[in-house]
Amino acid sequence: MLHYVTTNPGKLREARQYLGDETITDYDYDYTEIQHASLEPIAAAGAREAYREVGEPVVVDDSGLFLDAFDGFPGPYSAYVEDTLGVETVWELAQTVEDRSAAFRCVMAYCDGGAVDDPTGPGRVDDGELPVRLFVGDVAGTIVAPRGDGGFGYDPIFEHDGSTFAERSSEAKNELSHRGRALASFAEWHDRQ
Numbered sequence: 001m002l003h004y005v006t007t008n009p010g011k012l013r014e015a016r017q018y019l020g021d022e023t024i025t026d027y028d029y030d031y032t033e034i035q036h037a038s039l040e041p042i043a044a045a046g047a048r049e050a051y052r053e054v055g056e057p058v059v060v061d062d063s064g065l066f067l068d069a070f071d072g073f074p075g076p077y078s079a080y081v082e083d084t085l086g087v088e089t090v091w092e093l094a095q096t097v098e099d100r101s102a103a104f105r106c107v108m109a110y111c112d113g114g115a116v117d118d119p120t121g122p123g124r125v126d127d128g129e130l131p132v133r134l135f136v137g138d139v140a141g142t143i144v145a146p147r148g149d150g151g152f153g154y155d156p157i158f159e160h161d162g163s164t165f166a167e168r169s170s171e172a173k174n175e176l177s178h179r180g181r182a183l184a185s186f187a188e189w190h191d192r193q
């Protein structure tokens, strides 16, 4: 069984909705988030730590919101900024600039301790540590005044195709979101193993 390791119920809901209960089971563990300017090393380190904790195949998801006018801020610091400033304050910050374009990015990291041997498969990180595979999804949008009651985190202020992510169901969000895209490329590889 594959363990989706997170303490975030919103991420878990979307992963379950996409992959199905027969593919993943949740594992509530708060792995260390290393500090880094990009999401990939954070996700890779998290997956390795989660695998050492669980002892069975794991997936972790590191995500962030990147505002173009602020050189990608809050990016890898999105969780810290949500906890300290809050989503409303990020919207207020966005109102100080004309360019409110942004992107969500999700890096999904899979680690099974090297059990699956697929040397030519996608997303392989070969840096001498425990083998990890990364699956990435991005989606572009615009920062807007908060709308909608669904989703989680920054969803109410992220608009794509006329609606915010908080105005979509998990299923509708997965169809085009950063997480949905990362899940799609992960599932495509995982189903082949």
Ligand code: IMP
Residues within 6 Å of the ligand: 008, 033, 061, 062, 063, 064, 065, 078, 079, 080, 082, 083, 104, 151, 152, 153, 154, 155, 165, 177, 179
């Ligand atoms: P982390 O991936 O646990 O580091 O969390 C990143 C931050 O981005 C947290 O503040 C999350 O609430 C937020 N976040 C992650 N994914 C999403 C999403 O799909 N929609 C809205 N906010 C998200």
